[in-house]
Amino acid sequence: MKLNQRILTSAILILLGLVIAMVPENTTRPYKLTPQQMVEEISIGTEMIQPDELADWLINNDPTLQLIDVRDPDAFDQFHLPGAVNIPLKDLLSDEWVDYLDQDVKMNVLYSNGTTKAHNCWMILDQLGYENNYVLQGGLNYWVETILNPQKPGAAVSDDELARYDFRKGASQALGGGIQTASPAVDKPKKAKPPVKRRKKKKAPEGGC
Amino acid sequence: MGPLFPQEIISGNWNLFLAFIMGILFGFILEQAGFSSSRKLVGVFYGYDTVVLKVFLTAAVTAMLGLLYFSLFGWIDLSLVYVNPTYLWPTIVGGIIMGVGFIMGGYCPGTSLCASAIGKIDAMFFFGGIFIGIFFFAEGYPLVKHFYMSGFMGAPKAYELLGISGGVFALLVIIAAALMFWGGEWAEKKFPREEY
Amino acid sequence: MRLKHMNPYLAGVLLGLTLLLTFFISGRGLGASGAVKKVLVAAVATAAPEHAAESAFYSKYSGVDKHPLRAWLVFEMLGVAIGGFLSGAIAGRLKFRNEHSPKITSKRRAVLAGIGGILFGFGSQLGRGCTSGSALTGMAVLSLQGFIAMMSIFGTAFIMAYFFRKNWI
Numbered sequence: 001m002k003l004n005q006r007i008l009t010s011a012i013l014i015l016l017g018l019v020i021a022m023v024p025e026n027t028t029r030p031y032k033l034t035p036q037q038m039v040e041e042i043s044i045g046t047e048m049i050q051p052d053e054l055a056d057w058l059i060n061n062d063p064t065l066q067l068i069d070v071r072d073p074d075a076f077d078q079f080h081l082p083g084a085v086n087i088p089l090k091d092l093l094s095d096e097w098v099d100y101l102d103q104d105v106k107m108n109v110l111y112s113n114g115t116t117k118a119h120n121c122w123m124i125l126d127q128l129g130y131e132n133n134y135v136l137q138g139g140l141n142y143w144v145e146t147i148l149n150p151q152k153p154g155a156a157v158s159d160d161e162l163a164r165y166d167f168r169k170g171a172s173q174a175l176g177g178g179i180q181t182a183s184p185a186v187d188k189p190k191k192a193k194p195p196v197k198r199r200k201k202k203k204a205p206e207g208g209c
Numbered sequence: 210m211g212p213l214f215p216q217e218i219i220s221g222n223w224n225l226f227l228a229f230i231m232g233i234l235f236g237f238i239l240e241q242a243g244f245s246s247s248r249k250l251v252g253v254f255y256g257y258d259t260v261v262l263k264v265f266l267t268a269a270v271t272a273m274l275g276l277l278y279f280s281l282f283g284w285i286d287l288s289l290v291y292v293n294p295t296y297l298w299p300t301i302v303g304g305i306i307m308g309v310g311f312i313m314g315g316y317c318p319g320t321s322l323c324a325s326a327i328g329k330i331d332a333m334f335f336f337g338g339i340f341i342g343i344f345f346f347a348e349g350y351p352l353v354k355h356f357y358m359s360g361f362m363g364a365p366k367a368y369e370l371l372g373i374s375g376g377v378f379a380l381l382v383i384i385a386a387a388l389m390f391w392g393g394e395w396a397e398k399k400f401p402r403e404e405y
Numbered sequence: 406m407r408l409k410h411m412n413p414y415l416a417g418v419l420l421g422l423t424l425l426l427t428f429f430i431s432g433r434g435l436g437a438s439g440a441v442k443k444v445l446v447a448a449v450a451t452a453a454p455e456h457a458a459e460s461a462f463y464s465k466y467s468g469v470d471k472h473p474l475r476a477w478l479v480f481e482m483l484g485v486a487i488g489g490f491l492s493g494a495i496a497g498r499l500k501f502r503n504e505h506s507p508k509i510t511s512k513r514r515a516v517l518a519g520i521g522g523i524l525f526g527f528g529s530q531l532g533r534g535c536t537s538g539s540a541l542t543g544m545a546v547l548s549l550q551g552f553i554a555m556m557s558i559f560g561t562a563f564i565m566a567y568f569f570r571k572n573w574i
Contacts, residue, residue: 005412006390006414008414009390009418010387013267013274013387016383017274017382017384020376020380021374022376024374025280025376026283211428211432212432213429213432214432215432219430225475225480226480228478228481228484229481230484231426231430231484232480232487233484233485234419234423235488236488236489237491237492238419238488238492239485239488239489240498241496242410243410243413245493248506248573255566260413263414264413264414265536265540266417267414267418267421268416268545269541271422271424272421272422273545273546275421275428276425276545289432290428291432291433293539293543295548295549300532300550302532303554304528304557304560305528306527306531307525307532307535307557308560309524309561310520310523310525311536312565312566313517313572314524315521316522316525317525318438318525319436319437319536322482322485322489323485323486325486325489326490327493327498327499328502329503330503331504335518335521335525338518338524339438339522340441340522341523342524342526342527343438343441343445343526343527343529344445345523345526345527346527346530346531347530350461362549365549366547366549367547367548367552368547375547390414
């Protein structure tokens, strides 16, 4: 006997419809990296930015630099680095900030008081496939210690270390630190900035007649 | 993973080439289903042939289910799939004008090209008429522009208005489609017509 | 020899899978009337470039950076013509003929088809898509617009069917 085509079609479609009506919608955002890739990325440590590098870009008013403060708004209001935007950890995934975090124009440097919180944020962003995000090594605590209040090294130190001290002293002055001295920074450590990676842009869907 | 082109997994040229291939499949299936015959197409409005109803609804429901399942399995990112924006009033009035055109001309744009390709002369007249109709619209655009932009609601999904999930809504559409298939086959028996 | 038409449910499933594949590849659905628009825009831009540049309608679709014919729908519709021809050739349906009810003349059928085309062309622009681009594709993505368009097109045709019955049956 030939099965009625209409009943067969209707039955299969209704069955598939019942299943799809009962399962919840898939709203997960795909994570892009495997644990192995993550381990490799972290062990290389290219996501870390040293305070000296950051100070250099800040003094030069590098337009491609975007500082992102992941601490609470209260802490942000008390003190933050110049030009930083406040994206607290709990708002990291809100749509409001996607344009800041998922982009290929600027280099984002995340910071918190220490390294941990900023690094946690970076790991989430990295998993989501967002590029051009970095973490300030040591966070604000280390920043204040090294850049804003540099300690004069003892007598028996290398020239390198003296030069670094001079730079920090200058940076401290330029960035509003505690110690004011006369000598401006002349010898800046030249370090290449990580390049901003051009990411494959998703196109806005097009269609219609 | 998908959709491929919006994520630049394939290039623009590939996208156009595959559009051509998809078009071949589209045209082939339309012709195979009998959509190259105006009297078969309008049969749905008189009950003697409801092939349009069956093919159209089965296709819409199949693609609808496919998208929902693909999204469930994570094979396609639905936020990158184009959703037609809703301009309420122009859609309704445009639909009414198209409905009258449908019952007078016996085709719609896609089927008229498909039928023209196998030599249907009425389809060629219809296809030519589309050019004139769009030309009228283009020339009269400043006059209708205000209406054309009216009733804008963004690009809502139908189920969002009802406050139910996409899956439940799809199930309701499928049940409605199954009822219409049943009604269609009933009508074919009631209004039989041989050789047209 | 003329072959029979495909089972409508099978054809529907295949058409649905084609549409699904289109979404997967291009992130958009099938369409038809948009291709005619693109061809028309290209023709007007060639024949009367000044008029096309001034017009609010043509200038939307034409410009220095985009050629109106380098469009997804234009390539798709080229395929539709070829696909329809192939199917007709396989099934033995290639034949020049004007299909009409025996109760009306061939000329009347041609005029009605032409008027129907004009209305469909105009309506598809006002309604932002035809049966394929708006109703079928719109329903597949569950867009509100697709369901409104479907009900509006088929509902009107169903209501008007009575007045045009002599042309068909």
